[in-house]
Amino acid sequence: MWAPNALTLGTNAFGDSYPGRDQIDVLGLDGYNWGEAPGHHWQSATDLFVPSLETLRALDATHPILLTEVGCADGLTAQDKASWIRDFFSIVENQSRVEGFVWFQMDKERDWRFNSTTASTAAFRAGVAGW
Numbered sequence: 001m002w003a004p005n006a007l008t009l010g011t012n013a014f015g016d017s018y019p020g021r022d023q024i025d026v027l028g029l030d031g032y033n034w035g036e037a038p039g040h041h042w043q044s045a046t047d048l049f050v051p052s053l054e055t056l057r058a059l060d061a062t063h064p065i066l067l068t069e070v071g072c073a074d075g076l077t078a079q080d081k082a083s084w085i086r087d088f089f090s091i092v093e094n095q096s097r098v099e100g101f102v103w104f105q106m107d108k109e110r111d112w113r114f115n116s117t118t119a120s121t122a123a124f125r126a127g128v129a130g131w
Contacts, residue, residue: 003028003068006052008043014052018059027056028068033084034110035073042075045088053095067092067101071112074120082119089127 002024004014031048034040049067056065072084092098103124104112114124 001026001028003030006031006048007055015055015059021060024063027060027063027065029056030069033072035075037110045084045091049091064099065097066099069104070101071104073110073112074116078117078119081117082123085114085120085123085127089131093131
């Protein structure tokens with residue numbers, strides 16, 4: 001598996017480090033919405049993942065894609081993270097070749113857990129049930 005970080009403002013493109021189709025079996029992608037933390041800003045799941053998924057598919061037209069690390073910090077309101085999670089599941093359902101994801105379920109640096117609020121827990125459960 002080859003799994004770069006999602007492209008964000010201030011990061012370098014990852015295409016030059018792609019090892020080639022014959023060197024991997026699965027494409028991966030790591031992406032975190034750090035929220036309003038020093039040096040970061042709130043990013044929608046669409047803004048965080050879609051450009052990078054398009055880049056991955058342009059680099060490799062055949063291998064499956066897994067979102068290998070996903071997390072979202074709490075927002076200013078409980079609904080912010082819940083909305084982000086709903087947006088995330090829309091991506092998982094509608095972006096071609098995305099076959100799965102791994103949620104980073106830790107309260108570390110930020111509270112990444114999908115169940116940090118009642119609203120985010122409900123959004124996650126609905127997303128999994130609908131997928």
